[in-house]
Amino acid sequence: MENRKDTAMEMRIAPAMSLMDKLNILADAAKYDVSCSSSGSSRRGDGKGIGNTVAAGLCHSFAADGRCISLLKILFTNECIFDCKYCMNRRSNDVPRASFTPDEVCELTMEFYRRNYIEGLFLSSGILYSPDYTMELICQTLYKLRTVHRFQGYIHVKAIPGADAALIQRAGFLADRMSVNLELPTAESLQKLAPNKHRKTILRPMKQIQNGIAQNRDELVLYDHAPRFCEAGQSTQMIIGATPESDYQVMAVAESLYQKFALKRVYYSAFVNVNEDKDLPALPGGPPLLREHRLYQADWLLRFYDFTVDELLTEDRPNFNMMIDPKADWAVRHLELFPVEINRADYRMLLRVPGIGVKSARRIINARRFGRLHFEDLKKIGVVLKRALYFITCNGKMMYPTKIEENYIVRNLTYQSLASRKEKQLFAADGMQYEQMSLPL
């Protein structure tokens, strides 16, 4: 290891840098990772340490961009031997560099956690010297947290692509969730923008973690106290808008990740141009936030609404409609299935009605046991009637006389969605207009 000599130099520099400076650099470097979820694990404290986990996850604060702050999201180091074109910390960038020690990460995690600032730790890293060297440091940190500090809160850790399988395995037994970022939807894009990363070195640890989880499940059936391996599953993320893939390609990749790798969650990250590289698109309108939002909505349709990608998009129609959400878009193109009768439709069909979500569909099914439902009951149940009214009947009647015709409904729904406060807040805030959002294709 030629670089080992540098460690000595680093030791001389490190004490000069305060914990404040390090945290500033290494939180800033971690902020483009979307995932901050602390859900999926449910674990009570054992009374001898500190911490527990809550199945639904907890968001302890919200940053100025409106994103949740649940975990102490940091890089272990932003030193990196790789040169990925989209990344602020690429080798060829001249940015301030810093590295934590395992003890510093433990101190921050413990002191933040006992003040209820955070739900746990999200530890990612640039690649210092080699993937194995970096993964080893990460494992040491987690081991200290779990054993010396008896920390029982949530830990999300990155598997460093290319690290030894034994190290990944060790990390999996210390963490609640692991993730390997796919980064870009296709192998060609990855080769172009991340020349040091390979599809294979990303998918290999992903497969390993999947197998680890499956095997652990079998062990837990036999032996209740078997150590847990990634109890909260694994996730990944893709950068959207840095490369020319269509929504259809992106969603098809996501779907196969859910099916073949049993992922808990795929995240979509609107590309933020930090490097001005010639291989990257200029984004005069800012990051493609609305496109990211449509992908996010469609992702929920895959996971909770029993939709498949081929129902939502096709080769001929490869991108989502920016003006209406993917479910409404699907519904207006399948008017032959509507209106559905609220007092008879099954759960799966109720879920497909715009304005009815998972909770309200469940409540409709439950409330029907007590008698026939009317429109005012639906309102109480939480159905968004101004969206649903084109698609439902209650006791054979529609809420208002309305045309069941695609253009008419789209016009009404678009009018609402433009007017809808939520989407305005998400996308028209701070001077951003729909028209300004150029979507790189």
Added chain:
Amino acid sequence: MPEEKYLICEDSIEGVFTGIYDAYAFREGHEHLHIQIGEEENLRLFASYLYITPDLVKTRKVAETIQKRLGADTYMSICRALATEDTEKGQAVYQTVVDGITRGSGRRVLENSMNPHVDAVFRLSRCAANEIHRLMEFVRFQELEQGILYSKIGPKCNIVSFLMPHFADRLPLENFVIYDEKRDLYGVHPAGKAWYLVSGMEPAPESLQLSEQEAQYQELFTMFCQTIAIKERKNLKLQQQMLPLRFQEYMVEFVKK
């Protein structure tokens, strides 16, 4: 025509449960009985008002019956509904219990959203549950000189007793206190022991002596929250929608120094 009876109950789980016990004890049906919390300002003619004194034995009997007949989840929902400040909550809970027990909807009673009283309990309970969830997230402890963790909150609902089990499980080896300044109520957890509630104490002095390191960690976290935001995505309205101002005023990362 039978006379309308109003049972005036104290604003507590004990008060309302005792009222329910007494209402059942009349054995004259439930249509003309009403449970009301606190004094009525406009007294009705042709109605009688009875003052109910909370009774622990009656409370326990009602609590056990609700748990047995309506299930533990419904029982918790009812307790949460009673933690709200709603003036009609007593009547809503009473009629929900009647619907569940007398009309036989049992453990599914809260699914009957067509009954307006049941719907009210469902909504109130959800309202309290949301605030409990949010405060599990937004409570901020400050470390005092003696190493005690101290947090001040000002919730809409009376929920300290719902927060304590969560934090007692999470921080079993810490001495901590959660102080509800609106109700002058303290939840106290001594390290390694069971938690308890204290009320009627002197309100905490405004300037509690903080530990030596406290300022440093507050500063570190405040900086972290600012750094983690992506400036290209800045959206203060969304931030405020997710984290309303009434919580922000108690949180270190938002307090202007």
